[in-house]
Amino acid sequence: MSPAAHSLPIDISNLCKAYGSVKALNDVSLNIAAGEFLTLLGPSGSGKTTLLMALAGFVRPDGGSIRFGEQEMIATPPHKRGLGMVFQSYALFPFMTVAENVAYPLKIRGVSKSDQKARAERALETVQLGGYGDRRITQLSGGQRQRVALARAMVFEPQIILMDEPLSALDKKLREHMQIELKALHEKLDATVVYVTHDQREALTMSDRIAVVNHGRIEQIATPERLYRQPHSFFVADFIGESISLPVSVANDTAQLGERVLKSNTPIALGSGGHRLIIRPELLEVTAGAVPDAANDLSGQVHDIIYQGDSVLVIVQHDSAGQINVRVPANRAGQTGLPSKGEQIGLALHPEDTIIVPEHVA
Amino acid sequence: MEQVGQRKIDGLWLTVVGIAVLFFLILPTLIVIPMSFSGASYLEFPPTSLSFRWYVAYVTSPEWMSATKTSLIAAALTTAIATPLGSLCAYGLHCSAPRIRSAAQILVIMPIVVPVILIAVGVFSLYAKLGLNYTLTGIVIAHTALALPFVIVTVMSGLQNYDFDQELAARSLGASRAYALWTITVPQVKFSIQTGAFLAFITSLDEVVISMLVSGGENATITRRMFNSLRDQLDPTIAAISTCLIVVSITALIGVQMIGRRKDKAQ
Numbered sequence: 001m002s003p004a005a006h007s008l009p010i011d012i013s014n015l016c017k018a019y020g021s022v023k024a025l026n027d028v029s030l031n032i033a034a035g036e037f038l039t040l041l042g043p044s045g046s047g048k049t050t051l052l053m054a055l056a057g058f059v060r061p062d063g064g065s066i067r068f069g070e071q072e073m074i075a076t077p078p079h080k081r082g083l084g085m086v087f088q089s090y091a092l093f094p095f096m097t098v099a100e101n102v103a104y105p106l107k108i109r110g111v112s113k114s115d116q117k118a119r120a121e122r123a124l125e126t127v128q129l130g131g132y133g134d135r136r137i138t139q140l141s142g143g144q145r146q147r148v149a150l151a152r153a154m155v156f157e158p159q160i161i162l163m164d165e166p167l168s169a170l171d172k173k174l175r176e177h178m179q180i181e182l183k184a185l186h187e188k189l190d191a192t193v194v195y196v197t198h199d200q201r202e203a204l205t206m207s208d209r210i211a212v213v214n215h216g217r218i219e220q221i222a223t224p225e226r227l228y229r230q231p232h233s234f235f236v237a238d239f240i241g242e243s244i245s246l247p248v249s250v251a252n253d254t255a256q257l258g259e260r261v262l263k264s265n266t267p268i269a270l271g272s273g274g275h276r277l278i279i280r281p282e283l284l285e286v287t288a289g290a291v292p293d294a295a296n297d298l299s300g301q302v303h304d305i306i307y308q309g310d311s312v313l314v315i316v317q318h319d320s321a322g323q324i325n326v327r328v329p330a331n332r333a334g335q336t337g338l339p340s341k342g343e344q345i346g347l348a349l350h351p352e353d354t355i356i357v358p359e360h361v362a
Numbered sequence: 363m364e365q366v367g368q369r370k371i372d373g374l375w376l377t378v379v380g381i382a383v384l385f386f387l388i389l390p391t392l393i394v395i396p397m398s399f400s401g402a403s404y405l406e407f408p409p410t411s412l413s414f415r416w417y418v419a420y421v422t423s424p425e426w427m428s429a430t431k432t433s434l435i436a437a438a439l440t441t442a443i444a445t446p447l448g449s450l451c452a453y454g455l456h457c458s459a460p461r462i463r464s465a466a467q468i469l470v471i472m473p474i475v476v477p478v479i480l481i482a483v484g485v486f487s488l489y490a491k492l493g494l495n496y497t498l499t500g501i502v503i504a505h506t507a508l509a510l511p512f513v514i515v516t517v518m519s520g521l522q523n524y525d526f527d528q529e530l531a532a533r534s535l536g537a538s539r540a541y542a543l544w545t546i547t548v549p550q551v552k553f554s555i556q557t558g559a560f561l562a563f564i565t566s567l568d569e570v571v572i573s574m575l576v577s578g579g580e581n582a583t584i585t586r587r588m589f590n591s592l593r594d595q596l597d598p599t600i601a602a603i604s605t606c607l608i609v610v611s612i613t614a615l616i617g618v619q620m621i622g623r624r625k626d627k628a629q
Contacts, residue, residue, distance in 0.1 A: 056530075056534055057534075058530055058533075058534075077533075077538075077539075078530075078533045078534050079533050079534070079535075079536050079537055079538050079539075079542075081534075082536075083534055084534070084535075085530075085531060085534035085535070087527045087530070087531055088527075089525050089527045091525060091527035091528045091530065091531035092528075092531075093528055093532075093546055094550070095549055095550060104532065104535055104537075105535035105536050108535065108536040108537050108541070109536060152531075152535065153535075156535070156536070162534075
């Protein structure tokens with residue numbers, strides 16, 4: 001927006017925070033590029049919010065370093081970090097009008113009254129709430145409140161914006177709409193965004209990169225596609241997307257499912273606690289005849305067929321592996337090839353879709 | 363139909379019992395009002411003749427006026443000290459870890475639970491060493507200790523209904539903690555703070571036991587003088603003073619309620 005504001009990179013190194021015997025942050029190191037949209041994804045209690053609060057300055061880490069650009073921030077109080085922050089509860093000030101809410105950070109910064117008004121209105125226009133300045137917060141819908149919170153967090157052109165599950169209070173349809181809008185907004189703003197969510201789909205939709213957080217550590221950090229197709233651990237594979245997993249044995253860089261050697265294009269990641277084959281329902285192919293030699297054969301008998309609107313879920317009983325779910329698109333092509341209950345069908349898992357992960361990261 | 367009738371009878375009972383309870387709660391308070399307008403020179407109910415003579419006796423007595431002044435000053439100072447102190451204490455407890463908070467809450471409530479006579483004896487012996495007996499300072503300190511829990515409890519319950527993220531949001535937006543507290547949090551728990559202040563004022567104004575021991579001489583509170591007067595002469599001046607105290611308390615209570623209602627409307 002203004003030529004002076006440029007997004008800043010964030011360097012986090014060896015960050016630790018313990019609550020009693022629970023390590024909320026266990027030696028976390030993470031580099032976030034300037035202008036990046038990075039999502040911290042994890043289940044509740046994983047430490048993702050603690051990490052965000054440490055960035056904001058509300059949680060004081062036991063050790064480690066947080067740098068915004070060249071500047072060490074670990075001892076800087078929250079109000080001097082120059083961050084925009086959006087909270088799950090929106091945290092709007094109910095006794096102020098929309099415009100007063102948005103102008104609050106400008107008022108603190110000593111911006112003149114007329115400038116406050118103009119900039120608050122401009123920020124409201126950016127979030128498509130132009131002309132709403134005089135309304136009371138209580139007169140707004142959930143989605144509109146969310147937009148006001150966004151406008152307030154970006155009106156002073158912060159170089160870094162933190163968001164703590166900002167969409168989780170909205171209904172599904174509005175949430176999906178806001179995801180797209182937030183992504184577009186990020187492209188317009190010159191700011192680094194750190195976003196916290198437990199919703200893997202939301203993370204995949206919006207992020208440049210996703211850091212999967214578990215037990216106070218980052219299990220994997222990668223682009224959405226890489227994370228989905230090449231998870232480093234069973235936790236990541238299981239947390240992201242829909243899948244079933246089967247235990248496999250690994251020796252000499254080859255994995256075996258029962259007696260059968262699995263063909264895979266990606267090297268098998270190291271780790272502990274054994275390995276698992278991850279099967280995503282939409283990556284399996286129902287073959288007309290026998291499964292080609294190049295693919296892994298997971299053929300079996302159709303146990304059940306479930307219509308789910310956008311797709312059809314075929315549940316196949318495999319001789320040794322148990323039940324395997326296959327997702328078939330609900331379009332004409334998918335429907336014409338649809339098997340019937342009890343039928344023996346060919347199921348191919350292509351080598352590029354064959355994901356084998358260790359139980360725990362090394 | 364029968365069920366509806368039964369329900370009506372149940373409702374009637376509830377109304378009757380409710381009114382009776384209210385009656386017993388209020389009656390002892392209200393009975394002094396007609397007594398205060400009695401023309402007789404002793405307490406009688408119902409009064410046989412009406413006059414303002416006991417009000418005149420109250421206002422023209424230098425002793426009663428001095429005691430009233432002492433009580434009002436003590437109550438005002440107690441309110442002025444206990445309200446900010448108690449509010450900050452409530453804020454601090456609200457921000458602390460749950461374990462510390464529940465432990466501290468017990469400590470804070472202590473002055474309400476412990477019999478006041480024990481506190482009075484303790485305060486009296488301590489003041490004897492410090493030379494604070496019969497001083498305004500002494501009364502104010504003791505009353506502040508008694509009033510603090512009421513302020514803390516009301517402000518804490520106000521904070522419980524407040525979305526604390528708002529203060530964090532303000533701080534992330536550039537407000538120092540003190541500024542965020544003052545511009546964002548305080549306006550939203552204002553009603554609780556006002557209620558706490560009202561309770562602090564009344565606690566001090568109504569307090570008898572500590573005042574009996576600790577106040578005296580020039581700095582005797584009105585409650586202490588009333589108590590002595592009850593013992594010594596029992597004239598209707600006391601009824602007149604009580605009526606005045608009731609009017610002051612009820613006016614303050616209505617004031618707080620009206621502020622609260624205005625706040626509700628604004629939201």
